[in-house]
Structure formats: structure tokens, C-alpha cells
Amino acid sequence: MKAFAATEAKTNFGALLDAAQRAPVAIKKNGRRVAYVMSEEYYQDYEQLKQDDLHRKLQEGIAQLDRGEWVDGKEVLAKILAKHSK
Secondary structure, three states: OEEEEHHHHHHOHHHHHHHHHHOOEEEEEOOEEEEEEOOHHHHHHHHHHHHHHHHHHHHHHHHHHHOOOOOOHHHHHHHHHHHHOO
């Protein structure tokens, strides 16, 4: 994955946008990755993957309930939110 230092990203914003059309680009500040720039298409694909994953997990939960396998809803929600907040 390509990375730009924050000052380089500011100075070469056009190049940053061009690079982001090909693949996500990391922005570094003090050597740490602090942000990512990505194309609209990549972002939409990412959001769709998250929605598909959530839908699959909900379907699994419904199937468990149908089988009488009760689970603690707060625990399941905490796991889903923890996974998607990363």
C-alpha cells in the first residue's frame, strides 16, 4: 500500500488523489498511519462488505434462535461492534 507523509499529501494532493484511484493510500503523521484516502468505488465496496457481513451474522443469529439456541444479545452486539470499529 502506498503511503504519503501528511506534509507530502498536502503538497502533492493531486498525486494523492490519483494514487487513491488505484488503491487506498495511507497518510502518515510522525511515522504513524493516521488516515486513509480511497476511491469512491473502493469505499462503496468496503461498505457493502460490512453490510453483507452484518446481514450474514444476523441470519446466523436468527437460525440459532430458530433452533432454540439462545444467546446473550448484548454479548453478540458487543462482538459485532468491536469487529467493525477497527
